Structure formats: structure tokens, C-alpha cells
Amino acid sequence: MTLLADQTLRRRENIETAELDGEWLLLNIDTHAITKVNELGGYIWSILPDYPTVSELADKVHIEYGVEMEVVLGDVQAFVEMLIEAGLLIHA
């Protein structure tokens, strides 16, 4: 299923985060799964409550990092799908 760019997303509860040396660990307390993401991934995770759709996230990353919108949109989409698959994000 393709994730729509304006579908609202929510972080799952009971996920602890730890930022260390530019890496982010997302620790699911319920399943004990640990997901490691890079700095940009951690940034997206941290702003998700305020920018809860792929298009809003991509806009924000585009502004903050100055990367072309087309590239950003594809990457954010892929990253968000990975977070959903890892059980870290759900559709609100």
C-alpha cells in the first residue's frame, strides 16, 4: 500500500529515543526492538508530532537542509514507510 503524502501519522507510544554521537536509537519498550537511524532520520522523528504528514515533513526538511524537494519527498516517503514497517509509526 502506498502511503499518501497527506495521511496523518502518529508515533507509537512507549518508544524511547536516545541520541548518541549523531545516531538515534528508537527503542520500543513493548517489543524490545531497537531501530538505529541517522541524524536526519532522528530529526524527522523528533519533528513528527508537529509535522505529521509526509508532505509537511518533506517541506520542513527541504527548508532546513536545502535539499531539492523531489529528492526529499521520495526519501521522506521511504523513511516513513520503514518506520511504519518497524512498528514505530501508525496512521492516526
Next chain:
Amino acid sequence: MMYTLHTQVGRSSIAFQIQTTFLNDELTSRFRSFDASGNLEAPDIQVEVYDFYGKPFDDGPVEIQENGDEFIYIRADYKLVTTPDYSQAKMYVHDDLALKHALINLYSAWLIHRRAGLLIHSSCVVENERAWMFAGPSGAGKSTVADLSVPRPILSDEATLLLFEPDGSITIHDSPFRSEMEEACEFPSRPLAGIHFLIQSQDVRRVAIRKGDALISLLDKVFYWEHNKLETAKMIALCKQAVDGVPAYELYFQKNDTFWGVIS
């Protein structure tokens, strides 16, 4: 109760009420006794210890129940009933092993609840005034490392007592929870210099690892019985604080003392 014992572990005071001579002998050999008559403050932890419980340890798990305002931990060889802040507890034990594990269970939970520190499945050795920790899965060589490090002072051979000091530094305190090297360390505490994760190997070398990987490796070395998401979150935060504070390494080692050559 027949006996009373006042002791100090790390920075915390513990008062034991003890039912039998056997348990009193075990506790007095493990903990240094303090005269508490001049101390007007209540102890941090009060424990009543009872004998004749259950059967020998059968490798089974610890089961945890929340019963109103009590937490109950049950293993084949012990039962621990504690207030939710872990400051008052009753433990019912089968033998000396059960007593040690029930105490580790209680004290570790108390440390995490107070965000004071961690008990970590590892050994810890002093070299040049600083403490080096050696952690790994069962059989990886934690106690072997301690054994091979003599005459260096040994702060722990099984359960390392790591405390966060008020100034933010990390110190390792002499652990009363020992498996073989029961002798108390000549130092009450030493600053933590680094954490090694042991890997048995044909060669001897040390590789620095990223803090994120150190956190992942450290999480399952903490003595912690999960029962409450808030306490789990605190435990994770304390592990993060520990790996943030000191370097971590993978230590590939053979069972001989040449590994100190790559550390110091």
C-alpha cells in the same frame, strides 16, 4: 527477629532484620557492618529476611505481580515483596544463592527507581586508580578477566555497582554481590574509565565502538526485571548516561593476562 545488621552499599544505607543464624552469617560475611546507633536518619532501605522458602533455583524466570501497593517478585528459590519505591521489603529465601539474587533484584530496582545508578552483569578491575568494566554474555569471561587481573584491585566479579555522582561523574563502588572473589576491595570506589564488551578470540585487540552500539550492548547486561514502562524508560536513560560518559570498546581476548597490554 533474631538479628539486625546495618550496612552501607555505595552511598545508600541498608538495615536488615534477619530471621536465622544461617542468613545472618551470610549477610555479615557479604556486608560490612556499621554501628547505626549514632545515626538518626532512617536507612534508605529496610529489609526483613526470612529463611525456609521454596526450593533450589531451577533456571526458571522471575515472575512479577503488582498487588495494590506492593510489588511481588517470585522465583523458585525466593519471594521478594516490596513497596513500590523499594525502600521497604520482605524477602523469603531458600539458600545463599537465593539471598544474593533477591538482594540484587531489590537493590537494582531501588537504584533505577531513584535514578542513582545501575547494577551491571560484569566484572570491574582497578588499574592506575581507575575502574575498567568487562561485560559480556554468560561464559564470555567476565570472572576470568577478574581472576587474571590479580593483584589489581577487584571492584566486582559478577555484578558491578555503577553510581552517578552528584557532579555528573560515574564511579564504580565496591560490589558486595560477588560470585567467587568475595574479598572486599581495598578501594571503596574508583572513577569509571571505560567499558569493555568481551569477545573470545585467538588474538588480543581492542576496538573502540560507537556510543549507540555501546548502549545496545549495555541494555541487556543490566540486572533488571521489567514490570513497569516508566522504570524501563529510566533504566534506558541511565544506560545512555553511562555510555555518554565513558568510552566503550570491544575487547577481543584469549584467556590470559596479555589483554592488559592493549588497555593500559
